[in-house]
Amino acid sequence: xxxxxxxxxxxxxxxxxxxxxxxxxxxxxxxxxxxxxxxxxxxxxxxxxxxxxxxxxxxxxxxxxxxxxxxxxxxxxxxxxxxxxxxxxxxxxxxxxxxxxxxxxxxxxxxxxxxxxxxxxxxxxxxxxxxxxxxxxxxxxxxxxxxxxxxxxxxxxxxxxxxxxxxxxxxxxxxxxxxxxxxxxxxxxxxxxxxxxxxxxxxxxxxxxxxxxxxxxxxxxxxxxxxxxxxxxxxxxxxxxxxxxxxxxxxxxxxxxxxxxxxxxxxxxxxxxxxxxxxxxxxxxxxxxxxxxxxxxxxxxxxxxxxxxxxxxxxxxxxxxxxxxxxxxxxxxxxxxxxxxxxxxxxxxxxxxxxxxxxxxxxxxxxxxxxxxxxxxxxxxxxxxxxxxxxxxxxxxxxxxxxxxxxxxxxxxxxxxxxxxxxxxxxxxxxxxxxxxxxxxxxxxxxxxxxxxxxxxxxxxxxxxxxxxxxxxxxxxxxxxxxxxxxxxxxxxxxxxxxxxxxxxxxxxxxxxxxxxxxxxxxxxxxxxxxxxxxxxxxxxxxxxxxxxxxxxxxxxxxxxxxxxxxxxxxxxxxxxxxxxxxxxxxxxxxxxxxxxxxxxxxxxxxxxxxxxxxxxxxxxxxxxxxxxxxxxxxxxxxxxxxxxxxxxxxxxxxxxxxxxxxxxxxxxxxxxxxxxxxxxxxxxxxxxxxxxxxxxxxxxxxxxxxxxxxxx
Numbered sequence: 001x002x003x004x005x006x007x008x009x010x011x012x013x014x015x016x017x018x019x020x021x022x023x024x025x026x027x028x029x030x031x032x033x034x035x036x037x038x039x040x041x042x043x044x045x046x047x048x049x050x051x052x053x054x055x056x057x058x059x060x061x062x063x064x065x066x067x068x069x070x071x072x073x074x075x076x077x078x079x080x081x082x083x084x085x086x087x088x089x090x091x092x093x094x095x096x097x098x099x100x101x102x103x104x105x106x107x108x109x110x111x112x113x114x115x116x117x118x119x120x121x122x123x124x125x126x127x128x129x130x131x132x133x134x135x136x137x138x139x140x141x142x143x144x145x146x147x148x149x150x151x152x153x154x155x156x157x158x159x160x161x162x163x164x165x166x167x168x169x170x171x172x173x174x175x176x177x178x179x180x181x182x183x184x185x186x187x188x189x190x191x192x193x194x195x196x197x198x199x200x201x202x203x204x205x206x207x208x209x210x211x212x213x214x215x216x217x218x219x220x221x222x223x224x225x226x227x228x229x230x231x232x233x234x235x236x237x238x239x240x241x242x243x244x245x246x247x248x249x250x251x252x253x254x255x256x257x258x259x260x261x262x263x264x265x266x267x268x269x270x271x272x273x274x275x276x277x278x279x280x281x282x283x284x285x286x287x288x289x290x291x292x293x294x295x296x297x298x299x300x301x302x303x304x305x306x307x308x309x310x311x312x313x314x315x316x317x318x319x320x321x322x323x324x325x326x327x328x329x330x331x332x333x334x335x336x337x338x339x340x341x342x343x344x345x346x347x348x349x350x351x352x353x354x355x356x357x358x359x360x361x362x363x364x365x366x367x368x369x370x371x372x373x374x375x376x377x378x379x380x381x382x383x384x385x386x387x388x389x390x391x392x393x394x395x396x397x398x399x400x401x402x403x404x405x406x407x408x409x410x411x412x413x414x415x416x417x418x419x420x421x422x423x424x425x426x427x428x429x430x431x432x433x434x435x436x437x438x439x440x441x442x443x444x445x446x447x448x449x450x451x452x453x454x455x456x457x458x459x460x461x462x463x464x465x466x467x468x469x470x471x472x473x474x475x476x477x478x479x480x481x482x483x484x485x486x487x488x489x490x491x492x493x494x495x496x497x498x499x500x501x502x503x504x505x506x507x508x509x510x511x512x513x514x515x516x517x518x519x520x521x522x523x524x525x526x527x528x529x530x531x532x533x534x535x536x537x538x539x540x541x542x543x544x545x546x547x548x549x550x551x552x553x554x555x556x557x558x559x560x561x562x563x564x565x566x567x568x569x570x571x572x573x574x575x576x577x578x579x580x581x582x583x584x585x586x587x588x589x590x591x592x593x594x595x596x597x598x599x600x601x602x603x604x605x606x607x608x609x610x611x612x613x614x615x616x617x618x619x620x621x622x623x624x625x626x627x628x629x630x631x632x633x634x635x636x637x638x639x640x641x642x643x644x645x646x647x648x649x650x651x652x653x654x655x656x657x658x659x660x661x662x663x664x665x666x667x668x669x670x671x672x673x674x675x676x677x678x679x680x681x682x683x684x685x686x687x688x689x690x691x692x693x694x695x696x697x698x699x700x701x702x703x704x705x706x707x708x709x710x711x712x713x
Contacts, residue, residue, distance in 0.1 A: 033045050120142075147171045175200060539559075620649075
């Protein structure tokens with residue numbers, strides 16, 4: 001604080017006519033500017049002027065109107081990736097309404113000032129990729145709203161303090177690639193009920209893995225404990241983690257047999273590598289059973305034999321039978337009770353709140369949030385903490401479906417964006433949020449004001465779909481004149497571009513192993529939609545442009561459930577050219593979509609409804625395109641070029657019936673991979689089974705996925 005006062009006096013001495021016009025938030029920010037001793041880019045602070053009345057127009061600063069204050073207050077600092085060198089000043093703690101502190105990927109050094117945590121509104125702190133040292137101050141959990149803490153890639157040290165249990169709102173804790181040591185405390189993890197990401201990797205932690213890590217019921221993604229010095233056996237309780245969680249326990253000193261319960265069944269061998277004393281599936285190192293004639297076994301044999309010979313008394317058998325019958329009866333009564341209570345709770349609320357924006361109260365569910373999701377949109381909104389207009393009213397309503405995904409409406413409005421594509425299903429934008437995270441925003445349209453509940457229910461169902469090969473819906477925005485879906489942004493385009501290039505010409509970038517990986521991932525995602533998703537979804541529009549790829553060519557299915565949403569909004573989303581009130585008024589027109597030749601034959605029947613067998617057929621056509629390099633979407637019944645084939649399915653079937661050489665049908669790009677011939681032939685058979693004319697003959701996607709997984713394994 002002394003430095004802050006000295007800076008203030010210095011600035012006033014420099015100004016012969018002091019106006020005292022700059023707000024207190026502005027002077028706190030000038031302390032940050034003063035604390036930076038190297039600024040490679042002079043434009044970073046070029047508009048930070050002490051003669052301004054407000055800092056809200058300064059680069060990297062976000063402000064918001066706060067009730068009770070006439071002037072906007074600073075809520076965000078975003079100076080990431082500027083290569084700034086300096087220290088973090090304690091004066092930032094005077095920014096009482098600061099929500100997001102984003103200084104990652106710079107060269108800040110020194111310790112994290114304890115005074116920073118006087119900024120009691122902080123919910124996101126991103127300081128990763130700096131040169132910070134010293135411990136994490138225990139008082140960090142005095143922040144009542146702290147949700148995201150990323151301190152990775154620094155030189156922080158010390159132990160993980162037990163006060164961490166006071167961070168009850170924490171959703172992401174990432175402290176990897178530091179110098180932390182000591183044992184991980186137990187007893188704190190069950191209290192972090194909202195934690196969705198935990199990364200303690202690349203430190204010097206030792207001791208055993210806490211068994212109560214298995215109580216992190218909200219965890220998703222990866223539990224990363226790799227590259228430490230953990231020892232002892234892997235707790236079986238980790239099997240209680242959600243099945244979508246991936247474990248990373250590599251490069252430790254763990255020993256014993258890998259448990260085979262719960263979520264362990266979904267882990268591959270990579271999760272356990274470089275633990276020399278670990279054994280059991282999925283590692284190829286079998287565990288050795290103790291010898292049968294060992295002293296320990298001999299000492300137990302007489303007791304075991306005596307019990308076998310002695311048996312159970314008749315009276316004890318009768319007592320056990322009566323207890324079993326009573327237990328079954330009690331379980332049956334509980335099930336009936338839950339059923340009727342759940343039935344009576346259709347119009348109730350988990351929190352006792354009515355519709356968002358209304359003042360009425362409703363009864364509280366006897367079995368609240370039975371499925372793990374709020375029974376009304378108002379409850380989702382209350383979890384987020386931001387108010388919005390009512391569903392059918394004139395205001396807007398931003399609903400975050402993934403509680404680990406934090407952003408605010410003002411970020412969306414202020415973010416840079418550009419158009420990715422435009423179709424009958426809406427305009428898609430890439431939007432970069434204030435924390436540097438890109439998202440895809442789809443604009444659906446302007447209609448359907450009276451169908452908010454129906455739209456919201458559809459969004460909640462789609463938001464519950466979580467699979468590594470399906471694009472995640474993170475949030476949505478509803479207003480009478482805007483319907484927006486906020487999803488993960490997948491960086492490497494789609495399969496159509498990867499196969500044909502952006503110019504429509506064949507691409508040489510996809511090897512056979514990559515194509516097989518894409519086929520397996522897409523089949524796995526479709527099988528999940530059909531068999532495991534909350535509503536047993538049917539996609540209805542599987543084609544290469546709806547299969548997105550990341551930088552590693554990992555596939556993600558997109559756009560499922562959109563046809564239903566379009567019917568709810570009841571409007572053409574491409575008819576009006578604005579985004580959140582016209583932030584993007586100039587959208588170049590696009591060519592109308594080509595005929596969809598991936599549809600099943602029965603899809604041509606008027607008023608027919610999509611089925612899972614439709615998806616199987618469409619996926620089969622995608623497989624044929626991966627195999628042949630020919631696009632059915634570019635073909636016609638009378639033309640055939642190097643990139644097209646007249647009726648691709650019929651052309652391939654005819655080739656097999658006439659026993660044409662495989663080289664005449666397969667993509668020329670794959671002919672050099674001679675080793676893949678058997679695999680290519682096997683995938684052809686899967687594709688032909690999927691594209692059978694009779695829907696009843698086609699396999700389920702679960703079977704298709706299992707058959708593909710066997711190929712090349």
